[in-house]
Amino acid sequence: MSFLRAAGGQSMEQSQMAANLAMAEREMEMMGDMFHRLSQLCHSKCISPRYLEEHLSKGESVCTDRCVAKFFDVSAMVGKMLSDRGEAMAAAAAAMPQQ
Amino acid sequence: MSFLRAAGGQSMEQSQMAANLAMAEREMEMMGDMFHRLSQLCHSKCISPRYLEEHLSKGESVCTDRCVAKFFDVSAMVGKMLSDRGEAMAAAAAAMPQQ
Amino acid sequence: MSFLRAAGGQSMEQSQMAANLAMAEREMEMMGDMFHRLSQLCHSKCISPRYLEEHLSKGESVCTDRCVAKFFDVSAMVGKMLSDRGEAMAAAAAAMPQQ
Amino acid sequence: MDFSHLSQQEQAHLQMVVEQNQIKESMRIYNTIVDRCFTDCIKDMTSSALSPKENTCVKNCVNKFLKHSERVGQRFTESQVLMQQKQMEEGMAS
Amino acid sequence: MDFSHLSQQEQAHLQMVVEQNQIKESMRIYNTIVDRCFTDCIKDMTSSALSPKENTCVKNCVNKFLKHSERVGQRFTESQVLMQQKQMEEGMAS
Amino acid sequence: MDFSHLSQQEQAHLQMVVEQNQIKESMRIYNTIVDRCFTDCIKDMTSSALSPKENTCVKNCVNKFLKHSERVGQRFTESQVLMQQKQMEEGMAS
Numbered sequence: 001m002s003f004l005r006a007a008g009g010q011s012m013e014q015s016q017m018a019a020n021l022a023m024a025e026r027e028m029e030m031m032g033d034m035f036h037r038l039s040q041l042c043h044s045k046c047i048s049p050r051y052l053e054e055h056l057s058k059g060e061s062v063c064t065d066r067c068v069a070k071f072f073d074v075s076a077m078v079g080k081m082l083s084d085r086g087e088a089m090a091a092a093a094a095a096m097p098q099q
Numbered sequence: 100m101s102f103l104r105a106a107g108g109q110s111m112e113q114s115q116m117a118a119n120l121a122m123a124e125r126e127m128e129m130m131g132d133m134f135h136r137l138s139q140l141c142h143s144k145c146i147s148p149r150y151l152e153e154h155l156s157k158g159e160s161v162c163t164d165r166c167v168a169k170f171f172d173v174s175a176m177v178g179k180m181l182s183d184r185g186e187a188m189a190a191a192a193a194a195m196p197q198q
Numbered sequence: 199m200s201f202l203r204a205a206g207g208q209s210m211e212q213s214q215m216a217a218n219l220a221m222a223e224r225e226m227e228m229m230g231d232m233f234h235r236l237s238q239l240c241h242s243k244c245i246s247p248r249y250l251e252e253h254l255s256k257g258e259s260v261c262t263d264r265c266v267a268k269f270f271d272v273s274a275m276v277g278k279m280l281s282d283r284g285e286a287m288a289a290a291a292a293a294m295p296q297q
Numbered sequence: 298m299d300f301s302h303l304s305q306q307e308q309a310h311l312q313m314v315v316e317q318n319q320i321k322e323s324m325r326i327y328n329t330i331v332d333r334c335f336t337d338c339i340k341d342m343t344s345s346a347l348s349p350k351e352n353t354c355v356k357n358c359v360n361k362f363l364k365h366s367e368r369v370g371q372r373f374t375e376s377q378v379l380m381q382q383k384q385m386e387e388g389m390a391s
Numbered sequence: 392m393d394f395s396h397l398s399q400q401e402q403a404h405l406q407m408v409v410e411q412n413q414i415k416e417s418m419r420i421y422n423t424i425v426d427r428c429f430t431d432c433i434k435d436m437t438s439s440a441l442s443p444k445e446n447t448c449v450k451n452c453v454n455k456f457l458k459h460s461e462r463v464g465q466r467f468t469e470s471q472v473l474m475q476q477k478q479m480e481e482g483m484a485s
Numbered sequence: 486m487d488f489s490h491l492s493q494q495e496q497a498h499l500q501m502v503v504e505q506n507q508i509k510e511s512m513r514i515y516n517t518i519v520d521r522c523f524t525d526c527i528k529d530m531t532s533s534a535l536s537p538k539e540n541t542c543v544k545n546c547v548n549k550f551l552k553h554s555e556r557v558g559q560r561f562t563e564s565q566v567l568m569q570q571k572q573m574e575e576g577m578a579s
Binding site for chain 1: 304306307310311314315318321322325329333337338353354356357358360361362364365366368369370372373376
């Protein structure tokens, strides 16, 4: 973030701004990563690897729609389980060696 | 790029230099990533996972050569298709959620 | 490392400090990556993907213990083979755990 | 994502970041397509040239990949909108 | 890892880095679990809602994943300790 | 890659970047080998020690991996050179 660095002394607003931007950037990156994973998973589940046709078949289209819906359901479920465990999650992070 | 930062006011040449370096660095990184993917793909296609021998067999060697050639052909073909669609590619990027 | 940048002229101790921190950070990141790979590999080797039960079975537990032991053995073996050959390779092996 | 809470200067900077992101995203799509279509279509290593069959397979694979991504993108966006509405309603209710 | 050779200021900074690392690590664990449990448990695409069977499978998958990680973590830490002891002994001997 | 258009100072900096890159690259190779050889060679979990058969398998796997990488590298470099020549010729022709 070169323009931030250029901006001499870091005032209160500037560091707030930097924090906002950093968060927006991270959010964008996370969205991109999620979309990538989702696409990969649903491609594997729904697209036949024989490629006799360049269009999505009816079956492939419907499968894709359902796959996306289920992916979000599973994501929400896992997210809830992890936050319910709160500490267990911290434990999982603590199982991470050498902090 | 700490030495660039150290260099007080950013003159025209300096920012040009930074841009050159950044591009060279990115190019190097891309080359490394491509080589890694290529090696992985051709290992999967050509190397028998039984490892009875430490040398490449004649068949594995020839397979590897052809695999590399085909990888570049497929890469070029995909690259051409994507740039021909130009906009379709932009569409693919636009399919990326919420920019 | 913004606080380092803030710290005006870079004294000898400061650049030493930066180097120490950078190394500690890299070490931490490497540990995290290694733990991730190890977990993934041993999950594939030991955990049945049918999930009829939420607890680790006796067999899965024992398998996991042995899997971790074997992973370290293979890592050490590969590290030794790489450092025995070539100098460029040796740098990598030296950076690795199991020094 | 809603960025209306950002200042004008922030939005200008974000614009630049978004563009860099798109380049990176395009590279990722390109690499993903090559990996997927190479893996699925290239089976025959008796020649170093692509066979007509492999050629057709790669073409279909690329087109199908893009159509699939587009469809996933549509569903993805819809889900995001739904989730945001739900969050807003919950916000109102409380 | 032993960080006692770092200065106090370094340790404060490291603390911050460690925290950021934990967030990144948690995200990685979350993504890995979703990918693994989705791949292993979601087989039936005749409906867009999770079946009771899929539901149970995901629950078991998540819990088993966490227990497995914990066990790997224990063995991992033990191995690290052993290696460090060995290194110290070798250091003494020389 | 041709870097002759860079200034001397740029080349010195690039040198450093190249070295850091090599370390990262070496780490990636090391990790890739361990993952591949562990996956392909370690099948038997009835003991926590490597069997002689597993031992031999890992040795062959590592050596074969390196020989394969080397061969891919040769073909890769040749292709790069060919492509640059082609680009130069096209540049001349236009």
